[in-house]
Amino acid sequence: MAMSRGVLIGLAAIVVILVAAAVFFLTMQPKEAGTVKIGLIAPLTGSLAEHGLDMKQAALLAVEEINSKGGILGKKVELVIEDTACKADLATAAVQKMITQDNVYAIVGEYCSTVTLAVQPTIMENKKLLLVPVSVATKITEQGYKYTFRSCANQWMQTTQRADWIVEHLKPKTAAMLGINDDYGREGLKIWGERVKAKGVTIVAEEYFDAGTTDFTPQLSKIKAANPDVIFVVANIRDAANILKQAHEIGLYKQFSMLGGVTSEEFLKLAGDDALGLVHVSYFEPTSKRPVAQEFVQKFVQKWNRTPAMYAAGVWDAFMTLKYGVEKAGTWDVDKVAEAIKTIKFEGAQGTIYYDEKGQAQTKVLLVQVQKVDGKLKRVILYPDSDKEGEYIPPEKLYGG
Numbered sequence: 001m002a003m004s005r006g007v008l009i010g011l012a013a014i015v016v017i018l019v020a021a022a023v024f025f026l027t028m029q030p031k032e033a034g035t036v037k038i039g040l041i042a043p044l045t046g047s048l049a050e051h052g053l054d055m056k057q058a059a060l061l062a063v064e065e066i067n068s069k070g071g072i073l074g075k076k077v078e079l080v081i082e083d084t085a086c087k088a089d090l091a092t093a094a095v096q097k098m099i100t101q102d103n104v105y106a107i108v109g110e111y112c113s114t115v116t117l118a119v120q121p122t123i124m125e126n127k128k129l130l131l132v133p134v135s136v137a138t139k140i141t142e143q144g145y146k147y148t149f150r151s152c153a154n155q156w157m158q159t160t161q162r163a164d165w166i167v168e169h170l171k172p173k174t175a176a177m178l179g180i181n182d183d184y185g186r187e188g189l190k191i192w193g194e195r196v197k198a199k200g201v202t203i204v205a206e207e208y209f210d211a212g213t214t215d216f217t218p219q220l221s222k223i224k225a226a227n228p229d230v231i232f233v234v235a236n237i238r239d240a241a242n243i244l245k246q247a248h249e250i251g252l253y254k255q256f257s258m259l260g261g262v263t264s265e266e267f268l269k270l271a272g273d274d275a276l277g278l279v280h281v282s283y284f285e286p287t288s289k290r291p292v293a294q295e296f297v298q299k300f301v302q303k304w305n306r307t308p309a310m311y312a313a314g315v316w317d318a319f320m321t322l323k324y325g326v327e328k329a330g331t332w333d334v335d336k337v338a339e340a341i342k343t344i345k346f347e348g349a350q351g352t353i354y355y356d357e358k359g360q361a362q363t364k365v366l367l368v369q370v371q372k373v374d375g376k377l378k379r380v381i382l383y384p385d386s387d388k389e390g391e392y393i394p395p396e397k398l399y400g401g
Contacts, residue, residue, distance in 0.1 A: 036075045036332070038063070038322070039098040040315075041091055041109035041119070044083035047238055050266040051111050051311045055134065056081060057304050058312035059108060062319035065299070072326050080104055086111060088118035095119045099126050105332065106131060108318050111311065113137035113155075113184045120148065127334050131322055133314030137183055138191075141360040146338050149359040151317040152310075152350065155184075156191055158281045158365045159259060163195035165367050165383055166257060166279070169392060172196075172229035176205035178219055178243070179234035180260075188234035188259050204228050213239070216246050224252045237261030241270035248274050253399050255279065264309035268370070268377045275370045275377060277395040282366040284313035284350045285381055287389065296349040313349035317361075320348055369393065 042055040063077045071077060080102045082094035091110060098104045099122070106129035110116045116135040123130045124145045132140055132150040136158065141150050153161075166172065175196055179185030185208065193203050204226040207219035220243070223231060231254050235243055240262050247256070256278050261267060263282045268275055286297045286307050296316055300308040325341035326332060345354040353361050367383035369392055380390040 034075055035078045036072065037078045037080050037098075037102055037104045038319075039080045039082065039095075039102065039104040039107040039109075041082050041084050041094055041098075041107060041115075043086040043111050044081075046085040046087075048086050048111055048236060048261065050237060050264060051134070051261055051309070052083070054264070054309045054312040055109070055111065055315045058300070058308065058315035059319065061300060061303050062316050064303075066319065066323055072323050073330070073332065075332075084110055084112070084115055086115060088115050091115045091119050092122070095122055099123075099128065104128065105334075106322055108133060108315060108322075110135055113140065114182055116140055117183070120145065124148065129322065129334060129337065131318035133318040134311050137187060141358045145359070147334065149318075149321060149338075149341055149355055149361075151321055151348070151353060151361050152283050152314040153281075153363050153365050154360055155187055155259075157363075158283075159188055159191040160195050161365050162257060162259070162279075162281050162367060163192050163199075166230060167196055167199045167201060170230060170255065172201055172255075174202045174204045174226075174228045174230075176207070176223040176226055176228035176231045177203060177233075178207045178209070178216075178223065178231065180236070180239065181208040181210050184260075185234040189232070192232050192259075209235075209239070214242065216243050217250060220247050220250060220252055224250060228254060230255045230257060233258045233260070235260045237264070237267050238270060241267060241274070244271050244274040244278065253395055255395050263368075263379070264311070265307055266309075268379075273377070276372065277393065277398045278370045279382070279392075280368060282310050282368050282379065282381075283363065284308075284310040285366055285368065285379060285387075287381070288387060290347075290351065292347040293349050293351075308349075310350070317348035317350055317353055320346060321353065321355075371398070 040059045042052040044052040063079045067076045080098055084091040107123055108131045111134045113135040124147055130148045136155040138154045138156045177189045177193055179189045205223045209219055240258055240260055258280045262280050324344045324346055325337050328344050329336040329340035342355050351363055355361055366381050366387055368379040368381050370377055371380045381387045382392055
């Protein structure tokens with residue numbers, strides 16, 4: 001039966017009223033901003049798990065801080081964490097999952113330079129921001145990738161600053177070098193060796209060891225026979241501790257300077273008194289008197305009941321880089337955010353953070369020496385003067401000749 005004109009008009013009126021009511025309801029409700037996913041890749045298991053823990057805890061703290069203040073452009077941050085164990089194959093699978101399944105906006109990581117270099121092309125091809133908080137291989141920011149930003153000093157920056165300080169203050173005539181046989185170790189020895197040779201220092205020994213080595217006495221014995229004034233080492237946390245212990249076991253008490261996983265309380269526990277006298281680079285020390293650094297330390301200790309290492313500071317600054325970059329761009333458009341990051345400047349946990357055209361943060365490093373203060377091992381800042389806490393002590397005074 002045909003529907004009457006009046007009934008049709010009535011139904012139409014009802015539809016109009018329902019649509020109007022729906023529009024009114026939706027416009028009067030608070031808008032759901034949604035979330036943005038950020039990935040973290042770090043070695044949470046294996047020999048570098050201590051450093052991975054620093055990275056994870058700093059990331060969780062940064063996300064909590066950002067979300068407590070309304071998120072970024074109204075979006076709350078959701079953290080996606082994947083373990084790499086410092087292995088390229090695990091990292092590659094993790095990154096693929098983050099991109100294809102989790103749909104992350106950006107990825108923060110990695111600790112190991114070889115892993116970062118392995119996953120970097122995939123991240124760049126998919127137009128995701130890569131925020132590098134720890135990996136120092138110079139090549140990472142030298143390949144022209146517009147979406148890569150590193151919040152810590154690269155290997156060239158930290159190694160040359162260290163070499164310059166050692167030559168100026170210790171005035172060595174000879175040096176030996178010992179490094180892990182990978183991209184990280186080879187580049188570190190190359191940069192440091194070339195720098196000190198240019199300043200008149202003779203390299204009398206250059207030794208390498210493979211990952212997984214536990215007995216370093218063959219290399220250390222050759223170095224001892226060469227009788228260098230200083231010894232430069234590139235090694236991760238457990239290797240570094242074992243190298244110092246085994247060096248002292250064979251009577252090698254020269255001035256050691258190390259690059260690698262030695263800037264943490266965990267390293268001091270592993271090495272014990274064998275760490276005394278060691279001079280090394282740090283991007284961040286929890287004893288810094290800078291207000292932003294102290295605020296970061298207080299929040300970290302309150303949250304995790306432990307003191308943050310420099311790896312935690314690098315991750316914190318990476319997340320703040322993303323936050324300030326997106327806010328400066330005023331949009332989540334990745335190209336506009338990448339351009340905005342190059343224009344930001346902020347006070348981070350490591351100091352003043354700003355980036356060059358290649359995406360490399362322009363930061364100074366700290367030079368520290370392990371000494372005993374009030375009967376406890378402590379990293380004492382020697383350089384720069386603005387952060388200086390004490391004077392250099394030669395190993396013969398620390399070890400009694």
